[in-house]
Amino acid sequence: MKVSIQVVVNKEQVSLKVDSRMSLVDMLREELGLTGTHIGCRTGNCGACTVLLAEKPVKACCILAADVDGEGITTIEGLSSDPNALHPMQDAFVKHQGLQCGFCTPGVILSAVAMARNNPAPTEQEVRRALAGNLCRCTGYQFIIKSVLAGAREMAQASG
Known part of the structure; x- marks a missing residue:
């Protein structure tokens, strides 16, 4: 079943329809092309998929995309405020x-x-x-x- 969500990813408003079982890491990588968020274990043990959700670090493989509706997410691609400079x-x-x-x-x-x-x-x-x-x-x-x-x-x- 698809659900509609609205999230702010790297300071950009995004509206998506995602499978209700899709993980946040899969949404970021597959739907938004943000492949800087890596997939290691898919169990939350390695931390390769860590992103900031409401400014707090979370394991994106352990969170459903549908559960971040209305939230703000920062990935490694959006960390720097200047696209031409590193954070x-x-x-x-x-x-x-x-x-x-x-x-x-x-x-x-x-x-x-x-x-x-x-x-x-x-x-x-x-x-x-x-x-x-x-x-x-x-x-x-x-x-x-x-x-x-x-x-x-x-x-x-x-x-x-």
């Missing part, structure tokens, strides 16, 4: 070698941004806690943690 957290990942293979990166960055918006000067332990739901199979997380700490500082400086 400060993205920039920090580039500068501090936090990218690794890149598969987990969009979800990690969105989780990090949500944490840094609420905690502009996190400790390493707070960063580790915020990223606990995001798995990276490439690394021991050292460069990711370093990138998030730098990104949080850059976000704080940019805002003010």
Whole structure:
């Protein structure tokens, strides 16, 4: 059964008819072409599909698209307010070698941004806690943690 939904995705109003059983990650990728949101496990364990829903990080594979009617969603594609520049957290990942293979990166960055918006000067332990739901199979997380700490500082400086 198809249901009509209206959502704001990356600050753009979108009206769609989606299957009532379609996940948010499938809606983003298949209906809107936003493939920066990756599919890893489809069980909510890896965090590759993390997006911001009402500014909070959520696993898009575990949420039905029909359940986000009327909500605001930010994906990695819409994170920067300037389409020709990186968001400060993205920039920090580039500068501090936090990218690794890149598969987990969009979800990690969105989780990090949500944490840094609420905690502009996190400790390493707070960063580790915020990223606990995001798995990276490439690394021991050292460069990711370093990138998030730098990104949080850059976000704080940019805002003010």
